[in-house]
Amino acid sequence: MNMHDGNIAIVGAAETTTIGLRPNITEIGLHVEAAHNALADAGLSIRDVDGFASAGRTPVFELTDYLGIRPRWLDGTMVGGTSFLFHVRHAAAAIAQGLASVVLITHGESGRTRLGSAPYGFDMTSSAAQFEFQYGAQAPFSSFTVPALRFLKDRGMSVEHLAEVVVAQRKWAEGVPRAMKRTPTTVDEVLAGPPIAYPFTKDMCCLVTDAGGALVVTSAERAHDLPGADRAVYLLGSGESSESQLVSQMEDPGSSRAFRDSSRDAFASAGLGPSDIDHLMGYDAFAHVPLYMLEDLGFVGFGESGAFVVDGHTSPGGSLPMNTNGGGLSYTHSGMYGMFAIQESVRQLRGEAAQQVDGVEVGFVQGVGYYFGASGSLVLSNRQP
Amino acid sequence: MKPTPDTQHYWDAAANGELQIQWCNECATYYFYPRSNCPRCGSADVEWRRVSGAATLVSYVINGRPYPPLEPEPLIVALVQLAEGPRMMTNIVGVEPLPSSVELDMPLSVAFIERNGATIPVFTPKAVSA
Numbered sequence: 001m002n003m004h005d006g007n008i009a010i011v012g013a014a015e016t017t018t019i020g021l022r023p024n025i026t027e028i029g030l031h032v033e034a035a036h037n038a039l040a041d042a043g044l045s046i047r048d049v050d051g052f053a054s055a056g057r058t059p060v061f062e063l064t065d066y067l068g069i070r071p072r073w074l075d076g077t078m079v080g081g082t083s084f085l086f087h088v089r090h091a092a093a094a095i096a097q098g099l100a101s102v103v104l105i106t107h108g109e110s111g112r113t114r115l116g117s118a119p120y121g122f123d124m125t126s127s128a129a130q131f132e133f134q135y136g137a138q139a140p141f142s143s144f145t146v147p148a149l150r151f152l153k154d155r156g157m158s159v160e161h162l163a164e165v166v167v168a169q170r171k172w173a174e175g176v177p178r179a180m181k182r183t184p185t186t187v188d189e190v191l192a193g194p195p196i197a198y199p200f201t202k203d204m205c206c207l208v209t210d211a212g213g214a215l216v217v218t219s220a221e222r223a224h225d226l227p228g229a230d231r232a233v234y235l236l237g238s239g240e241s242s243e244s245q246l247v248s249q250m251e252d253p254g255s256s257r258a259f260r261d262s263s264r265d266a267f268a269s270a271g272l273g274p275s276d277i278d279h280l281m282g283y284d285a286f287a288h289v290p291l292y293m294l295e296d297l298g299f300v301g302f303g304e305s306g307a308f309v310v311d312g313h314t315s316p317g318g319s320l321p322m323n324t325n326g327g328g329l330s331y332t333h334s335g336m337y338g339m340f341a342i343q344e345s346v347r348q349l350r351g352e353a354a355q356q357v358d359g360v361e362v363g364f365v366q367g368v369g370y371y372f373g374a375s376g377s378l379v380l381s382n383r384q385p
Numbered sequence: 386m387k388p389t390p391d392t393q394h395y396w397d398a399a400a401n402g403e404l405q406i407q408w409c410n411e412c413a414t415y416y417f418y419p420r421s422n423c424p425r426c427g428s429a430d431v432e433w434r435r436v437s438g439a440a441t442l443v444s445y446v447i448n449g450r451p452y453p454p455l456e457p458e459p460l461i462v463a464l465v466q467l468a469e470g471p472r473m474m475t476n477i478v479g480v481e482p483l484p485s486s487v488e489l490d491m492p493l494s495v496a497f498i499e500r501n502g503a504t505i506p507v508f509t510p511k512a513v514s515a
Contacts (some may be wrong), residue, residue, distance in 0.1 A: 124387045129454050130396075131418050132474045134386050134505060136460035144450035146464050146474070151445035153489050198447040198463070198484055246418065248474040253444055 001095040001219075004269045006234035006384035008092040009223040012042025012216030013233070013346040016108070019332045020180050022210035026116030027059055028066055030108025030212030030334075035067055038214035043227040044102060051075075051100025053091060055083030056109060056336060057118045064104065070224045073100035079242060080369025081283060081336035084215070086375030088342065089238040091217045101218060108212035109334035115210075140285060141205050141302060142197045144371040148254035148288040149199060154254050154303075159199040161306035162287040163190035166203045166329055168315045169284065173326025176354040181330040189267035199236050204287035206328035206337065210350075215346075220384055221383055236362070237270025237379035245373040256368070258375035259296035263366060266377035268297075270364065274299045277379075278362040279348050280320055281341040284327040290314075293366050294322075297377075321357045325347060338367040338376065349382040386503055392419045394433050400504045404495045406471060408434045417471035438495030438510055439468040445489075447482050454501050461486070465493055466507055479509040486510075 001007050003235035014031050014037035016022070025033065031054065039045060046118040052064050055073035060076040072117055073094050091103035110117045122129050122138075152158060168188055173179040185203065193201035223232040239262035244380060251257050261278045268275055274297065283292040294305040299320060308314065314322035325331040325344040332340055345363040349354040361383055388396045398405035408415050408424035410430040419514050445463040459482035466472045478498065480486035493508040 028422050038462075079422075083459050130386050130388070130392055134450040134455070135476050135498060135507075136451040136455060136462045136476050138452050138455070142446055142451070142462050143474075145446045146462055147444050148446075149489060150464070195449060197449065200446065248472050249418065253464060253472075258414050314471070 003092040005233060006236055006381065007220050008235045009218060009220045009232040009233070010037040010088070010215055010346055010380070011218055011223045011226055011228065011232050012044065012214070013045060013343055014038040014041045014210040015340065015343055016382045019178060019211035020209050021112060022110065023113045023115065025210070025292050027110040028063070028116055029346040030062055030110065030210065031058070031106045032108070033216035034212035035104055035106045035270050038216050040106070041228070042216040044216060048102045049104045051091060051094060051103035051117055053077070053087035053103060053105045055079070055087070055180055056105065056107065057147065060222065062307065066174050069104070073367035075228070079374035081285070082338045082367030082369035082374050082376040083336065084339045084342060085365060085367040085378050086240050088217060088235065088378055089240055090237065092235050095217065095219055097173045101222065105215040105217065106212070107214065107334070107336055108211045109296060109336055111333070112210050112336040113115040120227060123280065128246060131309040132248060137247065141200060143247050144284055145200050145288070146247050147196055147250065151254040151288060152184070155306070156303065157306040159191065160187055161291065161309065162204050163187040163260055163307045164306065165284070165290055166190045167285040168309050168312070169323045169327045170330050170357050171315050173330035176326050176331060178354070179331045180209060181227065188265045200286060203329065206285045206333035207330070209334050211332045211334040211340070213343050214356050215240065215342065229325050231350045233346050234381050235312065235378065236381050236385065237266045237268070237272065239265030239269070239377040240375065242374040243372060245370045247371050250372055255295050256372045256375060257295060259366065259368070260263045263297040264377040266364070266379050269381040272379060277320070277362055277364045278360045279324065279345065280322045281363065281365045282322055283337055283366060283368045284323055284329050285337065285368065287329065289368060290322065297364070297366060318356065324353060324355045326358060338369070341365050341367060343380065345380055349380055386501070391421055393483045398433070398464070399506055402497050403435050404438050404506050405412045405433045406467070407436050408432045408468070415469045415471050417473055425436060434489060435478045436467055440465040440495070442477070442487060442489055442491045443472060443489060445477065447484065464509065470500065476507045477509065478507045
């Protein structure tokens with residue numbers, strides 16, 4: 001069986017019951033809550049699960065034991081916040097090969113409360129510690145952000161374009177009750193916000209929240225027999241790649257090789273191109289990242305990303321609705337946001353999003369992990385080809 | 386920061402005030418960061434070479450409040466491209482840590498400072514270092 005072509009489906013998708021501040025639940029508890037919400041959404045139970053994937057600080061075999069799963073297939077691929085896109089892709093391959101029949105993918109992170117979460121620590125012998133941390137490129141806000149001024153200058157763009165991304169996504173978040181930031185904002189307000197790492201101000205940087213999410217993946221054949229068969233979301237194409245965990249070592253600071261490679265494979269395996277996409281989720285850890293994605297995925301040409309956002313194409317009513325939950329900048333960001341990008345894509349394809357876009361049939365989810373280190377891409381649809 | 390067998394030479398050279406990076410004899414190119422094998426062709430036939438220390442500023446952010454063990458003083462976190470080709474993360478020193486102090490593509494020269502018990506390469510604007 002081909003793992004693409006709509007032969008594999010997401011049949012359960014849910015987040016933790018609430019997101020944002022969860023002071024009374026541990027990180028592993030967020031995994032569990034999301035897992036059971038997603039299984040209930042699918043009309044399945046933990047006993048139906050025979051494959052499991054997750055990423056984060058808790059090893060997958062500890063999670064399966066905690067959840068009570070007897071797995072015959074495990075995937076602990078950990079490539080930062082895009083890991084869950086890889087898991088969907090790997091699960092599809094495993095199911096197509098008969099290695100598992102029902103795969104549960106979970107995420108839970110106590111990013112804000114840090115309850116049951118290991119302390120942040122650095123391996124001081126790592127390449128990053130030796131060649132980046134000691135210069136102050138220690139945290140995402142002061143490392144992931146470093147190439148942005150280069151990107152802007154090479155395109156004749158400006159810092160205002162970073163603020164425009166925030167403003168566009170906040171327009172979506174205004175109508176999303178679960179979003180942490182829902183107050184309309186302006187370019188001037190974003191630019192006048194507290195400086196985090198010039199040129200980045202606070203609202204150009206992702207939130208830090210407590211949250212979890214989970215997905216249930218199975219064959220389309222099995223999906224047809226489930227109570228929510230009409231809500232199944234099918235995998236049309238996918239891709240994955242990596243470049244460098246060191247931001248300084250990108251081949252081109254103004255473009256992600258990993259974005260280009262994984263999105264190319266996703267489009268090719270789906271037999272589709274950018275013009276076929278109705279809805280885009282582009283993992284926005286920081287405001288420059290969606291601009292890279294718009295260009296690297298081929299939605300716009302070189303240097304056109306800023307004007308595309310300014311002209312409203314990614315905003316409500318635009319031609320390419322993007323980050324319609326408000327994104328990591330306004331909705332939620334536990335630390336590994338890829339799970340939430342997939343969740344919103346699924347909601348849009350099911351017609352169940354808070355800011356539902358009319359006529360969404362094909363969605364694209366683009367993830368990023370470990371700064372510009374890794375990239376996963378999914379093409380999803382509510383119709384089997 | 387702790388050197389490893391792959392990186393010890395780099396840090397020893399820095400302690401002597403020299404910026405040395407690796408050169409691959411197979412594909413005749415420099416590469417950075419230090420590794421036993423060339424990332425372009427996989428060859429282990431590589432050697433250390435002292436480079437000029439000339440660079441240009443590719444991009445930067447200003448980290449207003451670095452975390453320990455660094456001092457909580459603003460740092461220009463800079464991506465620079467060496468004249469020999471490779472890029473590296475560093476700091477721009479000898480100027481106020483303000484956007485008005487630097488400009489993309491400006492020429493830079495290597496300098497060495499002590500930080501947390503190690504000698505590390507940093508860069509200064511060429512005019513300042515002359």
